[in-house]
Amino acid sequence: MKAAQAWLEAHPRTSTALLALYYFAIIGGLATIYGRGDFSTPPFVYQEF
Amino acid sequence: MKAAGQGRVKEFCGAGNGGRKIHPTKRWAAGCYGLRLPLKTAATFAHSLNSGTPSQRTHLVAALAALLVAGGVLAAGLEWCQGVERGYVHELAADFSDSKLQGAALQKAAFAEDDLLILYGSSELTQNVPTSAEQFFRDYPTGFRVFPVGKHGTAALSMLQKVAAVGPGIAGRKVAHSISPGFFFEEIFDPGQYAGNFSAMQAYELAFSRHLSPELKRDVARRMLAFPQTLEDDWLLGAALERLAGDTATDRALYSFLCPLGYLNNAIGRAQDHVEATLHILDEEDAPDAPGSPRQRVRIAPNWSRLVKSSAQMVHGVVEAKRKQARKVRPKSSRDKVFLERVGKAREWTDAELLLRTFQELNAKPLLLCMPIEDVRLEAAGLSPAARDVFIERLKGLAKAYNFPLLTFREHESDAGFLSDFFDHLSAKGWIYYDRALDDFYHDRPLNTAPPAEPPSIP
Numbered sequence: 001m002k003a004a005q006a007w008l009e010a011h012p013r014t015s016t017a018l019l020a021l022y023y024f025a026i027i028g029g030l031a032t033i034y035g036r037g038d039f040s041t042p043p044f045v046y047q048e049f
Numbered sequence: 050m051k052a053a054g055q056g057r058v059k060e061f062c063g064a065g066n067g068g069r070k071i072h073p074t075k076r077w078a079a080g081c082y083g084l085r086l087p088l089k090t091a092a093t094f095a096h097s098l099n100s101g102t103p104s105q106r107t108h109l110v111a112a113l114a115a116l117l118v119a120g121g122v123l124a125a126g127l128e129w130c131q132g133v134e135r136g137y138v139h140e141l142a143a144d145f146s147d148s149k150l151q152g153a154a155l156q157k158a159a160f161a162e163d164d165l166l167i168l169y170g171s172s173e174l175t176q177n178v179p180t181s182a183e184q185f186f187r188d189y190p191t192g193f194r195v196f197p198v199g200k201h202g203t204a205a206l207s208m209l210q211k212v213a214a215v216g217p218g219i220a221g222r223k224v225a226h227s228i229s230p231g232f233f234f235e236e237i238f239d240p241g242q243y244a245g246n247f248s249a250m251q252a253y254e255l256a257f258s259r260h261l262s263p264e265l266k267r268d269v270a271r272r273m274l275a276f277p278q279t280l281e282d283d284w285l286l287g288a289a290l291e292r293l294a295g296d297t298a299t300d301r302a303l304y305s306f307l308c309p310l311g312y313l314n315n316a317i318g319r320a321q322d323h324v325e326a327t328l329h330i331l332d333e334e335d336a337p338d339a340p341g342s343p344r345q346r347v348r349i350a351p352n353w354s355r356l357v358k359s360s361a362q363m364v365h366g367v368v369e370a371k372r373k374q375a376r377k378v379r380p381k382s383s384r385d386k387v388f389l390e391r392v393g394k395a396r397e398w399t400d401a402e403l404l405l406r407t408f409q410e411l412n413a414k415p416l417l418l419c420m421p422i423e424d425v426r427l428e429a430a431g432l433s434p435a436a437r438d439v440f441i442e443r444l445k446g447l448a449k450a451y452n453f454p455l456l457t458f459r460e461h462e463s464d465a466g467f468l469s470d471f472f473d474h475l476s477a478k479g480w481i482y483y484d485r486a487l488d489d490f491y492h493d494r495p496l497n498t499a500p501p502a503e504p505p506s507i508p
Contacts, residue, residue, distance in 0.1 A: 012103075012107065015107060016107050016110055016111050016114070017111075019107060019108065019111035020110075020111040020112075020114040020115045020118070021115075022111070022115075023111055023112050023114075023115035023116075024115040024118055024119060026115075027115060027116070027119045028119070031119075035320075035321065035324070036321060036324065036325070037250060037317075037318060037321030037322065037324075037325055038249075039147045039148060039151040039152050039248065039250065039322070039325055040147050040151070041147065041151060041244070041245050041246065041247060041248070
């Protein structure tokens with residue numbers, strides 16, 4: 001764990017890219033969970049006139 | 050001054066404090082107070098890029114990059130979705146899914162196509178009749194296909210929200226509207242049917258429309274508030290409609306405050322609509338492999354006289370059944386008084402006028418088609434022809450006020466085979482007359498509802 005942290009500190013660009021990817025995954029996850037709209041309507045009984 | 054500001058920013062970020070962590074409350078109080086809050090926040094964000102700790106800078110740069118990429122992916126994805134919609138919209142003429150009826154993306158895509166004629170209506174559109182406009186024009190016999198939009202209980206108030214959601218996409222376009230007289234025969238429209246056709250997305254588009262006048266939005270909002278169960282789970286929509294309906298100076302000011310949220314909501318709704326429409330197209334099992342219609346477009350000049358004759362044979366059983374039922378349910382006394390009271394108070398008149406105003410404000414070119422009230426229906430309901438005349442004349446007056454063409458098919462009132470039942474469902478024969486009217490309308494020919502003349506017999 002410490003070795004990975006040290007490696008990331010030694011490679012700031014890679015670290016930033018990975019962090020961006022992490023944030024992007026969060027945005028994508030949120031969009032997937034909450035992004036879809038609900039276009040369904042409640043069921044109803046057709047009453048003839 | 051500048052140094053002092055930077056110091057505060059550094060303190061806020063935890064950098065001007067010797068790296069010591071500050072209590073969150075103090076940090077908030079130090080950085081964000083009074084009316085300076087938004088400015089402080091923006092300044093903090095900008096300065097953090099320069100003066101924050103390396104770790105904070107990395108997070109900010111990464112977050113910005115992720116947001117930019119996400120925005121790019123979203124824009125590209127929506128462009129692709131619109132391409133799919135454009136490619137397959139012709140194939141969705143026979144589709145009555147929620148994506149088509151409750152959204153607006155597919156309707157907008159249909160209005161953008163020159164060889165599609167949108168027909169708004171209600172339950173008559175979903176009946177499986179071989180001569181229905183959707184089936185009759187499926188192979189583009191005269192150069193276009195009919196794209197029906199509507200289902201059971203789609204009355205004028207639901208329809209106008211669909212039209213408003215399409216917005217400027219309908220400007221200058223021809224559109225047909227099938228009117229069911231039965232909606233005008235009840236004082237109050239069934240809330241269950243309205244709820245069954247309600248789309249929050251379309252309602253939002255109307256409430257925060259920039260293409261409709263405040264007066265029209267006010268009048269529509271007052272009608273929509275009569276169905277509060279559709280607004281229960283949506284405080285923003287409910288609040289916007291109440292402010293629109295209130296129409297006082299305070300209401301208008303509060304509505305203006307709500308507008309940015311409404312516009313944001315509409316932007317999200319449109320994106321969701323494109324995604325839903327595309328997913329629906331991709332889900333279709335019988336979707337064609339390539340965009341565009343795989344059907345051959347064979348131009349045929351329909352022989353309307355022959356079509357009417359053959360369809361008349363198809364409705365022979367229907368006519369007998371209707372006459373039998375009329376004799377069975379015929380009331381002993383006249384029901385004219387009750388009927389005229391109901392028609393006089395029907396809220397559908399208000400909604401129909403609002404729909405026509407929507408067409409007018411969006412510069413659409415509508416054709417109104419009203420199914421005839423057949424003599425056999427009058428008999429079954431205990432009504433006189435004079436009661437029917439009251440309805441027809443009022444409808445004509447409404448259409449005339451907006452200068453929209455209206456076809457009432459009065460020549461067919463004595464024909465018990467025009468409709469398949471007493472509930473505004475066209476028969477195979479009735480659809481042929483509708484088809485001819487739609488064909489004439491599309492090709493800018495004079496509109497004619499009379500029975501076609503018999504071709505001269507060959508000696």
